[in-house]
Amino acid sequence: MKKVIVSILAIAICSMAFKFDGGKIPVVTIKNLDGSKVSTSTFTNNGKPIIISFWATWCKPCKKELDNIMDDYADWQKETGVKIIAVSIDDARTMPKVITDVKTKGWPYEVYIDDNQDFKRAMNVNVVPHTFIIDGKGEIVWSHNSYAEGDEVYLYENIKHLIKGEKLEH
């Protein structure tokens, strides 16, 4: 009996150590830019990877990240088919700025507003920016908190690894 318990525990611990990041995108309701409700279960990209980036209009590094990615986004899409979903956590104070910032900057991303922060909580995001990679099956395979100049280089390396079925870098 002891052995059983030990082996179960060992396997459980191994599985934890092996894959702690995984899991599907939690299903919550957020809003699109015209105020309509959208379920996160509709996030798809025809089996190609998705990058989900949590940001806010008052968050300088978040906007830097999304600006810097924009310079290369057309190439990324051509090479890997990756899609970026930018989720704003702005509340009533700054929410009107989401649409004006996105349009002025000309971001070509899918943008949603999580003003009640349901999605932020379900994804266990503490502070923004927080970026996730979702594989073609809808599993969360990688996440990163904060943004430093050039982080998009690593982000894209990992997207390429994912496409080729290679191990992601941490």
Add this chain to the structure above:
Amino acid sequence: MKKFLCCIGVLFYSTSVFSQIKDIVESIHGNFQIDAQYYNKDTSIGAPIVPQKVLSNGFGNINYIRGNFSAGLRYESYNPVMQGFDPRYQGSGIPYRYARYKTQKLDITAGNFYDQFGSGMILRVYEERGLLYDNTIDGFRAIYNPIRGITIKGLIGHQRTFFSLSPGVVRAGDIDININELFDSLWVNKKTKVTIGGSFVSKYQASQSPTLNEPENVGCGGGRVTITRGGFNIYGEYAYKINDPSYVNKYSFKDGQGAYLTTSYAVNGFSIMLAGKYVDNMGFRSDRDQTLNAAMINYMPALTKYHTYLMATFYPYATQPNGEMAAQGEVQYKFKKGTPLGGKYGMEIAGNASVAYGIDSVNIAPQNDSRQYHYVVKSFDPGQKYFHDFNIEINKKFTKKVKGTFLYSNQFYNKNIIVENSAIKEYADIKTNIFVADITYKYKPTSSIRFEGEAMLTQQDKGSWAVGMVEWWPKSNFYLAVLDQWNYGNADESKRFHYYLVNIGFIRDAMRISLSYGKQRQGIFCVGGVCRTVPASDGISLTVSTSF
């Protein structure tokens, strides 16, 4: 043989159990954060003496999400709470736990939840962990979508106040109608999108006053509309509250009302936004005797630019729930690449202006009555000036390696009202001119160094300040920052202090560790419409944060 069979059995059993355990384990996620600070004795900068020497705040969230079901809890611990936060956060506990079942039609929560109706003017239950703001409701909530386009919400419960519950019970309902989705065939392809909503919130708290005839049930109702068409966007909301005497409104029986309107027009490369707000006696709490930001039911955001630079946030504004008129406008333009001003990489320019005034009211003599009004509104003209901020911000990329942000801001700050909540003119109004230059130099594709210089020029309060900062990211997972804030313009020469701070940080995936050493100046901290002074400190602080 027996042993062999046993082994096979164990293996078989354990793989099926294993896959179940694995499924369960993979459905568990969460995050943790701990902040701790060691306080040095430093009376020169006015840092209070901390007898415990070390103070810490910590929390851990654990969520289990599987299919339509989710459950979770948050453990929090304050040993004791760090300086600058409400000292009523004491000890440890589990103030947040819930079970939720959500399908497309129905979403039911038992336990704690967060929610908001419209912009939050009559109800917003939310948390801001970094600021220790949490007014979660402990009770029941149901969200029902009877047909496409209609969402009905109902909730009941008590709000969290630190590690206990507020005495008043909150009951609330809300309906949200998306006209385009509701009238599918007629409207779904229309360019104009319309959403309307209405809500009612009521609280009950037994009266304890021997002299005042306090209302025990207080109701607040409101309506809202969102219209979008092409690049146009309009949002309007109005709310009305019946008499609700409270400590914060000095037990006035006057009814309250609030209106909020924001409009914007945005196309690729250009946007304009205008917003206005009128608030009269709209403080709304589930405990009429509470102060600071405890037991607040609603949320009235300040209509001002959300600055992030240290000097631009030195004197922050918060909506005055007892009475305010405010307006904000912003224009943003992006000079395209290849234009004379845009240069090779383009340039963004944003101009923003915001003002806030009191309402035009006169005090009235106390009546010989158990209901006191204290004041009447004379007109819809602006009253006393509370705040203004006129600012311009430029973002420009000069070369592939160098980019910068430049900000100028002119601010006006009525400290008596905003910080002291007092009509007595004890302090002079503070007028500031703020300049910021923020330059990033990316010397390798994944290495950069950022310089920040700031100056705030003022004759009032503590006088002028200068700030210098260098932030070095040799690799994307490590940074080192050095900051100095210098109060060079203090009228008292012995108080012209330097506040040095050194900060290092490591990041790996979702984990972040940062360590800092140095001095923090005294600051003003606003949350939930309440501003208060945070004392200066000197010491070492550590933050560890991760999610899984």
